[in-house]
Amino acid sequence: MFTIIIYVLALGMLLLSFLKDKQKTKIALKKAWKSFEYILPQFLSILIIIGILLAVLNPETIFQLIGQESGWLGIVIASIIGSVTLIPGFVAFPLAAALLKSGAGLTQLAVFISTLMMVGIVTIPVEIKFFGKKAAILRNALAFVFSYVVAIVMGVVLR
Amino acid sequence: MKELIRRYKFALLLVLIDLGIIAIYPSIGQRSFEITWSSTIEMLSVLPPIFILLGLLDVWIERETMIKLMGEKSGFLGIALAFLLGSAAAGPLYAAFPLAGVLLKKGCKFSNVLIFIGAWSTTKIPMLLFEATAMGWRFMALRFIIDIPGIALIAYITERLLNEQEKQHIYDNAVALK
Numbered sequence: 001m002f003t004i005i006i007y008v009l010a011l012g013m014l015l016l017s018f019l020k021d022k023q024k025t026k027i028a029l030k031k032a033w034k035s036f037e038y039i040l041p042q043f044l045s046i047l048i049i050i051g052i053l054l055a056v057l058n059p060e061t062i063f064q065l066i067g068q069e070s071g072w073l074g075i076v077i078a079s080i081i082g083s084v085t086l087i088p089g090f091v092a093f094p095l096a097a098a099l100l101k102s103g104a105g106l107t108q109l110a111v112f113i114s115t116l117m118m119v120g121i122v123t124i125p126v127e128i129k130f131f132g133k134k135a136a137i138l139r140n141a142l143a144f145v146f147s148y149v150v151a152i153v154m155g156v157v158l159r
Numbered sequence: 160m161k162e163l164i165r166r167y168k169f170a171l172l173l174v175l176i177d178l179g180i181i182a183i184y185p186s187i188g189q190r191s192f193e194i195t196w197s198s199t200i201e202m203l204s205v206l207p208p209i210f211i212l213l214g215l216l217d218v219w220i221e222r223e224t225m226i227k228l229m230g231e232k233s234g235f236l237g238i239a240l241a242f243l244l245g246s247a248a249a250g251p252l253y254a255a256f257p258l259a260g261v262l263l264k265k266g267c268k269f270s271n272v273l274i275f276i277g278a279w280s281t282t283k284i285p286m287l288l289f290e291a292t293a294m295g296w297r298f299m300a301l302r303f304i305i306d307i308p309g310i311a312l313i314a315y316i317t318e319r320l321l322n323e324q325e326k327q328h329i330y331d332n333a334v335a336l337k
Binding site: 009058 | 209256
């Protein structure tokens with residue numbers, strides 16, 4: 001649904017741009033392609049790594065690791081899995097909801113969701129390409145620590 | 160050709176590893192191929208509009224305009240715009256980095272670019288709706304409320320920990336990307 005809105009927006013803008021200035025529009029499309037091609041090798045690598053990781057770390061395995069009574073160790077494992085993997089939201093949230101129903105701790109799930117979204121170990125090469133090593137590592141490290149804050153607050157408030 | 164192989168050698172190596180896994184553990188290997196394939200389809204379906212918008216942004220938005228809106232002295236407006244741009248996004252986080260590159264190139268303040276990345280990663284509107292249905296409104300709302308200051312804080316600390324020279328290097332790199 002939202003993808004459609006973005007498509008309509010992009011195509012509408014493109015049309016508007018074309019009507020205003022054909023030459024500029026051509027340059028814009030060229031730039032779009034060039035920036036895509038620039039990071040395509042990294043994108044392909046990410047896609048293959050995600051495939052291998054998720055084939056090994058299937059939902060059942062994740063469930064065993066952060067399921068009921070997994071305590072602090074479960075929180076740590078949840079944050080590591082969340083940081084390393086890159087699961088699209090429409091897969092991650094139903095998984096998290098299922099885990100919640102079967103009794104996984106809220107704190108574990110919160111840290112899992114938070115690191116999943118903010119920390120990207122697999123995507124860090126792309127991030128370094130644009131932000132440099134130091135900024136990319138800093139952002140991910142801070143996001144990792146922050147995910148614990150989020151999880152602990154949520155665990156306390158929602159209990 | 161040589162250049163092409165140099166750029167794609169890591170991806171090629173991963174394909175070889177994947178083939179190795181298929182040979183030794185057929186079921187895991189097959190699953191990994193299926194997951195890679197479906198993520199590729201997903202990626203290809205969301206990326207075209209993002210990159211078209213990136214190209215248009217690059218061509219039509221003047222550097223001066225961007226500096227005024229989101230630059231060093233943009234203040235609250237810049238922060239709000241960064242949050243809005245990131246939250247209105249669709250697509251995986253790694254698609255946000257090329258766009259962040261254009262923002263840097265146009266003179267957007269570094270912490271604002273980081274806020275944009277932070278918002279893209281956690282407060283995307285379609286994602287929030289999905290989260291609310293799966294985890295309940297209280298879970299989503301509480302995480303959202305904690306995340307807003309968190310994103311800003313991460314952005315400020317990251318910017319503060321970089322010195323002028325390092326920041327300049329990042330901006331120069333963004334300009335060199337074309």
